[in-house]
Amino acid sequence: MNKTLKSFLDKSHIEYETDVALSQKTWIKTGGTCGCWITPHGVTQLTELCRWLYQEKLEFEAVGQTSNIFFHSTCNPAIVVCTTRVNDYSQEGDIVTCGCGTNVMRLSKDLLELGYAGVCGLTSLPGTVASAVVGNAGCFKCSITALLQSLDCLLPDGTIKTYSREELRLSQRSSAFKRGELKGVILSVRLQLEKAANVEEEKRKAERSSQWRKRNQEGPAKNLGSTFAVLKMRKNLRNITAFSTAHIGSKLGIGTYRHLLKQNLLFLYGYHSRLNTYVSDKNVNTFVWRDEQAERMFPIYKEMMNKIYNHAKLEIEERI
Ligand SMILES: Cc1cc2nc3c(=O)[nH]c(=O)nc-3n(C[C@H](O)[C@H](O)[C@H](O)COP(=O)(O)OP(=O)(O)OC[C@H]3O[C@@H](n4cnc5c(N)ncnc54)[C@H](O)[C@@H]3O)c2cc1C
Numbered sequence: 001m002n003k004t005l006k007s008f009l010d011k012s013h014i015e016y017e018t019d020v021a022l023s024q025k026t027w028i029k030t031g032g033t034c035g036c037w038i039t040p041h042g043v044t045q046l047t048e049l050c051r052w053l054y055q056e057k058l059e060f061e062a063v064g065q066t067s068n069i070f071f072h073s074t075c076n077p078a079i080v081v082c083t084t085r086v087n088d089y090s091q092e093g094d095i096v097t098c099g100c101g102t103n104v105m106r107l108s109k110d111l112l113e114l115g116y117a118g119v120c121g122l123t124s125l126p127g128t129v130a131s132a133v134v135g136n137a138g139c140f141k142c143s144i145t146a147l148l149q150s151l152d153c154l155l156p157d158g159t160i161k162t163y164s165r166e167e168l169r170l171s172q173r174s175s176a177f178k179r180g181e182l183k184g185v186i187l188s189v190r191l192q193l194e195k196a197a198n199v200e201e202e203k204r205k206a207e208r209s210s211q212w213r214k215r216n217q218e219g220p221a222k223n224l225g226s227t228f229a230v231l232k233m234r235k236n237l238r239n240i241t242a243f244s245t246a247h248i249g250s251k252l253g254i255g256t257y258r259h260l261l262k263q264n265l266l267f268l269y270g271y272h273s274r275l276n277t278y279v280s281d282k283n284v285n286t287f288v289w290r291d292e293q294a295e296r297m298f299p300i301y302k303e304m305m306n307k308i309y310n311h312a313k314l315e316i317e318e319r320i
Contacts, residue, residue: 001036005058005079014049015039015085022071025082027126028222028289031071031319035078041085043099043187050081050185051158061319062185064101064128068135068224068316073295075319081185083128095149096191100130104137104144112206117196118147120206124213126220130186134177135315136170140209145170149192153184160187173229173315216258218280218288227287228305229315238268239308258282271304284308 001018009016016038022031038060040046053060060079063069083101090097098107107129108122121140125132132144133151148165155161163182168175176182196202217225233239242264250257262284266272278297280286287301288294305312 002058002078004056005036005053008052009036009038009049012045012048014045015041022075022077025080026066026069026071028066028070028224030073030289030295032073032076034076034080037080037082039082039085042088043086046081046083046086046100046185047154047160047187050154053079053081054154054156054158062100062130064131065103065126067126067220068131068137069319070224070289070298070316071319077319083130086187087128094193094195096193098129098189098191100186100188101128102189103127104129104132108142111193112199112202115195115199116193117202118142118194120202121209123206124210126225129189129191133168133186133189134175136173136175136178140205140212144189144191145175147191147193149190151189152187153182154187155184178317216282218282218286222290223280223286223288224316226283226285226315227301228285228309228312230311230313231285231305232310233308234310239265242268256282258284265308266304269304269307271300275301275304 016036018036020034020037022034023029025034025037038049040049058079060081061077062081062083064083086099086101087103088099089102089107096111104122104125104127108119111119112123119142121142122144125137125139127137129144131137133148136145137143138145145165145168150162150164153161153163168177169181242261246257246260246264249255249260254260259281262279262281265284266275266279275297277290278288278294278301280288287298
């Protein structure tokens with residue numbers, strides 16, 4: 001480990017671990033070895049740390065819960081800054097200011113209890129608020145970016161800039177940060193909230209969303225939710241066959257539509273024996289890092305998805 005980094009962290013009382021197996025830290029338990037995994041507590045420590053790293057020209061990556069990143073076993077980053085302890089938030093009127101690492105589930109459950117609208121769909125969304133902005137994450141017609149008023153970002157030159165929602169040029173599961181058009185570490189995020197007209201109905205919606213997830217999606221472990229952001233099925237004979245037989249099979253009670261569709265697609269495209277274990281039974285767009293072979297299977301899965309769908313664009317991020 002870089003000696004000046006060690007002495008800076010010790011002097012600043014910032015928590016860190018050296019030579020960490022990323023498999024102990026990342027959501028899907030993958031990755032190589034990280035030279036220094038740093039966990040600042042609070043926005044002030046995060047700002048001080050990242051400003052110093054920029055100044056020293058030491059490369060680093062900021063992550064939240066890593067619930068959208070696949071670290072390959074070949075990825076051995078020197079420095080990772082984990083923001084999950086930058087998680088305080090405060091409220092002034094209808095504006096809530098959140099540390100970048102605030103947990104979206106916790107925040108949205110708290111705001112729902114306080115009677116706010118626009119958060120009922122987020123109570124089961126993994127991850128941190130800054131990452132939800134970077135990836136324009138959303139579900140059940142709710143997103144952090146829909147509530148976003150502005151955010152503070154530490155730029156590589158050490159200054160802090162405030163960005164409005166418009167400046168993030170949001171698109172489907174993406175933003176100027178994700179596309180690399182804006183650079184820096186998001187320090188805090190301000191959300192503009194409105195009271196819900198009917199709080200009990202919002203709570204019922206939250207409960208329905210979480211039940212829907214349980215029925216139709218993999219549990220949270222060993223997957224990153226939807227693997228691809230934009231999927232348009234190609235119009236070809238195999239897809240039409242897979243689609244219509246799954247439809248008929250589900251009407252006849254042979255199985256669920258989603259499971260039958262997955263089975264049909266894997267058979268018709270010739271990937272069943274290799275990928276059946278790794279593709280979710282609940283959604284063909286979810287890859288499951290079930291065991292050590294999964295990493296080797298992931299490129300094969302991407303190959304299959306590109307045959308089934310036009311413009312299959314990854315939603316998750318890969319670090320190789
Ligand atoms: C079971 C499951 C279900 C999911 N369901 C959904 C869903 O319904 N809808 C949806 O949209 N997503 C879904 N996801 C994906 C995931 O929840 C979101 O992408 C989430 O926003 C990622 O948060 P994170 O903190 O884990 O981000 P990470 O994976 O840690 O990081 C994501 C990106 O943000 C960057 N980043 C993190 N913090 C900062 C910062 N402070 N400043 C600058 N850049 C930063 C990282 O460098 C990285 O590029 C799901 C994931 C799982 C595992």
